[in-house]
Amino acid sequence: MIDDDIIATYRARLEALLETLEAEDAAGAEDQATVTLDQQSVGRLSRMDAMQRQAMAQANARRRMALRQRIMAALLRMDEGEFGYCTDCGDEIAPGRLDADPTHPMCVSCASG
Structure with a gap:
């Protein structure tokens, strides 16, 4: 079982990443807007x-949305007491794998097929 302090550390990392994604969404909103066809002001x-x-x-934006969904799923697993355990086989996920990316839902064996 993963220590509560370690889970709190992962939760803080994931929540900080969510804030970063929100800021990136706001910054990229203008570039996602429809490109207008105004031949007088903009050349081809x-x-x-x-x-x-x-x-x-x-x-x-699609990449950020996919990451946001993985983060939300990891936070849900934390709330349900399932964080750190493979969603496929139920074994513990290696600490190094979670350190690299706490959103990993599966152990290396199950993820590699």
């Missing part, structure tokens, strides 16, 4: 750059 290459920035911002 500038529009292409804007569309590329938009696509990259949207991909980053």
Whole structure:
């Protein structure tokens, strides 16, 4: 069983990461906006750059959403007393694996198939 102090440390890391994701969402909101077709103020290459920035911002937003979902699942496992145990086989997840990424839901054996 994982010590409560260690779980509190992981919880603090995950909550801080959630705050960072929220800040990144706010900062990237403008780049995700629809690129307007205004030929008077923006040339073709500038529009292409804007569309590329938009696509990259949207991909980053999807990445942040996926990470947010993994964080929320890890926090839920903490609340349910299941954190640190493989969701597949029930064995303990190696501490090094959790140190690298506390959102890992499975042990190395189950994750690798």
